[in-house]
Amino acid sequence: MSLYPLFANLSGRRVLVVGGGSVGERKVLALSRTGARIEVGAPQITARLARLVDSGLITHRNGTFEDAWLDHVWLVIAATGERALNRQIAAAAEARRLFVNVVDDAELSTFQVPAVVDRSPLMIAISTGGAAPVLARLVRERIESLFDASLGPLAALAARYRQRIRQRWPELGPRRRFLESMFGGKIAADLRRQRPLEAERALRDALEAPQSGAPPGSVAVVGAGPGDPGLLTLNALRALNEADVILHDRLVSAEVLELARRDATFIDVGKQGGGAHTSQECIHALMLEHARAGRRVLRLKGGDPFVFGRGGEELEFLRGHGIDYTVVPGITAAIACAAYAGIPLTHREHAQGVRFVTAQHRDSIDTLDWRALAADRQTLAIYMGLGSLERVADRLIAHDRAAGTPFALIENGSRPGQRVIRGTLATLAESAAAHEVQSPALLIVGPVAALADRLHWYGATPLTAEPVAADALRAA
Incomplete structure (x- = not known):
């Protein structure tokens, strides 16, 4: 059987819910958002339903079901939990040609209540025809992650200006292109960042502007996290699905890139010491070129764009050239890699603070405050x-940090090939060489690093062999 999907306008219309228990309560609460005149028929009702009755929001028919309860009703829900009674309600509704839903009984129902993603006035309904409600719920959860709350105000804004948009672009093709730019461009971005007045102003400006070519583009500077795609934020996932052009770093994992639009243009702008190198100036030029061509550009960075990611420099460049931008934070490598290695960065017994440091170049190392870092x-x-x-x-x-201070080197943190090398400061370089640690790798120094030995939970057990022992293992 194939169900015909529809959305019912129940505002001001009577709806009967038979059953006053927890299931009936859930159905009443869902219906209450529709403006329906809700009647609950049952000998007893929950305390919450009783409060709704006292406040005048719903009506209570106290007693057992009677056919007369169906008089002047538009829709019926049977939520009694008693199959015989539910069958009686379904038969009475069928005789009056009323649609009825019997909770958890598709056979007796003439309509199904779908799982709903509510971005009013945008509504997305998912149904399996009653065959697998749990599957419908899982699909709803996936859709919830893709569509943020700004879609509701965006749909409402489009509705308010519908006539003006039709007058401005009477031909379907140009009108469709404008709406696509509206739903995916600056107006949508302004609503997403809680700037409704700017969004409406941008829409009015577009309606009053002379005919032009491509709509203005934009740049989203997005943190992709350390590699595990499960650590992406919902906003990062949406940006991946909206981007026309993706400028990505070397540290962005292939699994993360797999989540992007299939028809997007991917440009590798990775930087690696001693290898292929894309200058920051070239990255700036690429962002500017594609944004000025009206494209939605995604500047995708490993970790977080504002933690050693040069995101601030890129925003300054975009601001200086009048390019609209947004920022989506990512889970930075220190937090994610430490967590995946079982290392708490702070701990009441071991560390009251944490410092993030970059040691990429000799010059940067020489400018660090080593006395403070050695505390x-x-x-x-x-x-x-x-x-x-x-x-x-x-x-x-040299600045009095004990040679026996624990360290942990986390290679490929959060990825399938994660390795954790454990030891002490005195043997740090030798241990890394013995285990042939490769980039990307994060170094954690401090007593908390030793906790990886017993708190690890992801990937292989930490390697704690000293260099001599590691050499002997390889020789064997």
């Missing part, structure tokens, strides 16, 4: 330090 009872999370491990250890020890 006890704190955790150091050191980015891009794989090529400087010996200098990092030497400077910390």
Whole structure:
């Protein structure tokens, strides 16, 4: 059987819910948003339903079901939990040609209540025809993650200006192109960032502007997290599905890129010491070129764009050239890699603070405040330090950080190939070389690093062998 989907206008119309228990209560609450005149028929009702009756929002028919309850009713829901009684209600409704839903009984129902994604006035309904309600719920959860709450105000704004839009673009083709730009461009972005007045102003400006070519483009600067696609935020996932052009770093995983629009243009702008290199100036030029061509550009960065990601520089460039932009934070590598290694960055017994440090170049290392970094009872999370491990250890020890301070090197954190190398500062460089640690790798220094030995939960057990033992293992 194939169901015919429809949306019912129940405002001011009588709807009968038979059953005053928890199931009936859920149905009443869902119906209450429609403006229907709700009647609940049951000998007893829940305390919440009783409060709704007292407030005059619903009516209570106290007693057992009678056919007369169906007089002047438009829709019926049977939620008694008693199959014989539900069958009686369904038969009485059928005789009067009333649509009836019997909860959890598709055979007796003449309509199904779908799982709903509510972005009023936009409504998305999902139904399996009563065959698998749990599956419908799971699909609804997936859709919920794709469509944010700004779609409701966006639909309402389009409705208010519908006539003006039709007058401005009487031909279907141009009108469709404008609406596509409205739903995916600056107007939608303004609503997403809680700027409704700016969104409406942008719409009025577009209606009054002379005919032009491509609509203005925009750039979304988005953090992709450390690699596990499950760590993407909902806003990052939406941006991946909306982008026309994706400028992505080397550290963005293939699994994350797989979630993007299939017809998007992908441009690898990764940077890697000693290898292929895309200058920051070139990245700026690419963002500007595609945004000025009216495209939605996604600048996708590993981790978080504002933590050693040069996101601030890119925003300054975009602002200076009048390009509209948004920012979607990502889970930065220090937080994610530490969590996936079972390492709390702060701990009441070991560390009252945490410092994020980059050690990519010799010059950056020499400008760090090593005395402050060597202080006890704190955790150091050191980015891009794989090529400087010996200098990092030497400077910390020279500034009185104990040579026996634990460290953890997390390679490919949160990804299927994650490895954790454990040891002490005195053997940091040798341990990394013995285990042939490769980028990307994050260094954590401090007592909390030792907790990985017993709190690890993801991937292989941390490798704690000292370099000599590791050499012996490889020889064996």
